[in-house]
Amino acid sequence: MSRSCLAVILAAGDSTRMKSSMSKVLHPVANRPMIAHVMAAVASAGMTDAALVVGRDAEKVAKAGSIDEISVKSFLQTERLGTGHAVLAAREAIAQGFDDVLVAYGDVPLITAAPFAAAREKLAEGADVVVIGFHTDKPFGYGRLLVENGELVAIREEKDATDEERKVTWCNSGLMAINGRKALALLDKIGNANAKGEYYLTDLVEIARAEGGKVVAVDAPETELTGCNNRAELAVIEKLWQERRRHELMVSGVSMIAPETVFLSFDTQIGQDALIEPNVVFGPGVTIDGGAVIHAFSHIEGAHVSAGATVGPFARLRPGADLAEGSKVGNFCEVKNGKVGEGAKVNHLTYIGDAVIGAHANIGAGTITCNYDGVNKFETRIGANSFVGSNSSLVAPVSIGDGAYIASGSVITEDVPADALALGRARQEVKPDRATLIRERALAIKAAKKAGK
Ligand code: UD1
Ligand code: CA
Secondary structure, eight states: OOSOEEEEEEEOOOOGGGOOSSOGGGSEETTEEHHHHHHHHHHHTTOOEEEEEEBTBHHHHHHHHOOTTSEEEEEEOSSOOOHHHHHHTTHHHHHTOOSEEEEEETTOTTOOHHHHHHHHHHHHTTOSEEEEEEEOSOOTTSOEEEEETTEEEEEEOGGGOOHHHHTOOEEEEEEEEEETTTHHHHHTTOOOOSTTOOOOGGGHHHHHHHTTOOEEEEEOOHHHHOOOSSHHHHHHHHHHHHHHHHHHHHHTTOEESSGGGOBOOTTOEEOTTOEEOSSOEEOSSOEEOTTOEEOTTOEEOSOEEOTTOEEOSSOEEOTTOEEOTTOEEOTTOEEEEEEEOTTOEEOSSOEEEEEEEOTTOEEOTTOEEEOBOSSOBOOEEEOTTOEEOTTOEEESSEEEOTTOEEOTTOEEOSOBOTTOEEOOSOOOOOOTTHHHHHHHHHHHHHHHHHHHO
16 A cells, blocks of 8 residues: 555553553553554554554653554653543644554554554545444443444444443444544544543544545454453453464464463464463463474473474473473473573473583483572583483583583582593492491380380
């Protein structure tokens, strides 16, 4: 589309119904602030200019909404006088002159590129105002689309609606497209004579019609247009987001046994033929390559798992965990800022932090890299094909050479050369018959106590 377009995103509201110490649009969905989701949708719709209207928590909201994919200019709405007033906070941007002006709300975070495109198409066909509506069986709180003779004649807010109007189930999503050449003139006509005493953007429908303008409504799926006004709605939005992304991943070739128990982040990438078992949580920054297996109850963030690697059950991968092909991190293991080499095995009950493990090394059960002295962090290097016996503590900074062998139960504080055996534990002593003596003495004490009573 060669028409120029400005997206105006409203995010200045006080969020009173969220009952929160921070602005609603900063609350995360899939570990990303709501406002960033809206901005990403704007960017994916091919729009290049965005005006973000901020008020409460202005700086934080501006920052959260400034995503890499699009150039965003923030405008401060100093008083919260309603959505119509909020759009005019971006007057300077609108006045630059665009063919299309699109308005979206920062608290409608499931939106995708499709409704933006549909609205712009109607503008291109000559509409002056385009409203994106949706049908719902829970219309409470939304503005209702009022239709006469098949034409959208007004949007009525919940508080201003009659009982009859409240029964209408066709709702305003908040996404509106306006002829950019007429936008300012129309917006300047919005008044505040309504139940809330606010300047309602939705009044544009009646205003444009009164001037003989063309107003149309376009439908989009409810699942994309659900708004968030309180925590319960936030949870619904999270659920819808998760369902949508799981579905996308599954149809792209990822297996999930119980998808409803898998939680993804906004940027979780999973390759074809990966298997995700039940109850797996992905924090931000995770890439799982094709064919990897994530066993049940694993928690993964900021990590990369290569093809053919397996994780869990009950594993925790923290930021900087990088598992090479065919490697294995098993039950009750934690890896933080650690590279696990190709085919290396960290099977049970182990902490790997700030470490590099070479290919095909075997890390025994209960191994701990002691990476922290209470002030600084240090690195552990474990060579390829080495074998670390169970219950060893590797006190960093320390390096274990390729092919070395660490006796189990060792506390390793000095570097171990390649192919060496290191023992860092007390030598075993065996005292014949001493157990019998100890037992007899114990029994004698017990008998004496009993006799004394
Ligand atoms: C609004 C719509 C309603 C629609 C619903 C969709 C109006 C008058 N009503 O109602 O028709 O069905 O969204 O979810 O537009 N904001 C500002 N400055 C303000 C007021 C609001 O920036 O002065 C922002 C808020 O941060 C929010 C968005 O505008 O992101 C919507 O505001 P909100 O108060 O949630 O409107 P609703 O009552 O939900
Ligand atoms: Ca809202």
